[in-house]
Amino acid sequence: MNKPNISQKIPAYKRFFRCIIIFLFNTVFFPFRVKKSISFLNHIYEFDPLRPLHDKVKEVEIEEILPGVYRQNINLFDLESKYGSMTLQEIYTVAAIARNFNPKAIFEFGTFIGVTTLQMALNTDDDTKIYTLNLLSTGEDTKYDIGKTDEEKNLPDLQPGSRFKDSKVAGKITQLYGDSAVFDFSQFENKIDFVLVDASHEYEYVKNDTEKTFGMLKQGGTIVWHDYPNSPGVFNYLNELAGELTIYHIKDTHLAFSLNFNKEP
Numbered sequence: 001m002n003k004p005n006i007s008q009k010i011p012a013y014k015r016f017f018r019c020i021i022i023f024l025f026n027t028v029f030f031p032f033r034v035k036k037s038i039s040f041l042n043h044i045y046e047f048d049p050l051r052p053l054h055d056k057v058k059e060v061e062i063e064e065i066l067p068g069v070y071r072q073n074i075n076l077f078d079l080e081s082k083y084g085s086m087t088l089q090e091i092y093t094v095a096a097i098a099r100n101f102n103p104k105a106i107f108e109f110g111t112f113i114g115v116t117t118l119q120m121a122l123n124t125d126d127d128t129k130i131y132t133l134n135l136l137s138t139g140e141d142t143k144y145d146i147g148k149t150d151e152e153k154n155l156p157d158l159q160p161g162s163r164f165k166d167s168k169v170a171g172k173i174t175q176l177y178g179d180s181a182v183f184d185f186s187q188f189e190n191k192i193d194f195v196l197v198d199a200s201h202e203y204e205y206v207k208n209d210t211e212k213t214f215g216m217l218k219q220g221g222t223i224v225w226h227d228y229p230n231s232p233g234v235f236n237y238l239n240e241l242a243g244e245l246t247i248y249h250i251k252d253t254h255l256a257f258s259l260n261f262n263k264e265p
């Protein structure tokens with residue numbers, strides 16, 4: 001018996017609509033779903049299959065770049081069970097990098113309660129000056145979106161810097177307030193040796209804060225960024241910058257850093 005010819009069984013107009021639906025699914029709906037899934041996976045570093053293809057920041061053990069950095073005497077104090085936003089290993093690493101270079105002037109973008117500020121103060125010379133900038137309140141208006149929901153903006157404020165205010169190194173630290181996109185950095189131009197970029201992790205802010213860093217840093221200065229692998233804004237910006245600047249990602253941490261800043265383009 002002859003098989004029925006499909007074109008004889010389904011009317012032409014139905015086949016036409018079926019083709020349109022398949023076409024739309026393949027060109028619009030399916031790529032949209034794939035794109036959404038990839039951007040979701042971007043938030044979960046370990047599971048992003050495309051990440052190694054666009055990661056230009058070299059992952060290193062910090063001892064490869066700074067031999068002996070973990071063999072110094074590091075003082076950590078008043079961590080309790082809450083470290084702020086960094087892990088214990090990250091705080092230790094930032095303190096160790098600070099101790100390694102013993103900067104005379106440090107600038108931190110994003111104080112939060114000041115846990116890391118305190119550790120940097122404890123691991124530098126008595127005459128080192130530390131400037132740390134934070135929004136006065138979470139709900140403050142900012143030039144760009146800082147990536148907080150309205151609910152997060154309405155949470156009660158944590159006092160910026162409360163962790164170091166009564167410490168024995170409080171005199172080394174100056175708390176500054178404001179939005180880093182509009183803050184006047186002119187007094188710090190060419191005066192800073194070490195910068196920690198850890199305020200908003202939105203792309204516009206990481207770019208803004210890093211560009212402001214370039215104006216403040218002295219020749220040979222050091223930059224450390226937090227939340228590199230886990231924040232798409234930090235990841236994307238640093239990967240763009242990695243064409244111009246050597247940037248390393250410290251293995252098993254969310255920290256990235258660049259050394260020997262060169263003032264000349």
Ligand SMILES: C[S@@+](CC[C@H](N)C(=O)[O-])C[C@H]1O[C@@H](n2cnc3c(N)ncnc32)[C@H](O)[C@@H]1O
Nearest residue numbers: 084085110111112116134135179180198199200
């Ligand atoms: C991730 S926390 C900083 C953590 C801190 N560096 C530490 O190691 O504990 C980010 C801080 O940046 C502040 N911040 C966010 N956007 C800012 C902006 N545009 N200008 C200044 N500070 C900002 C927030 O209020 C928050 O306290």
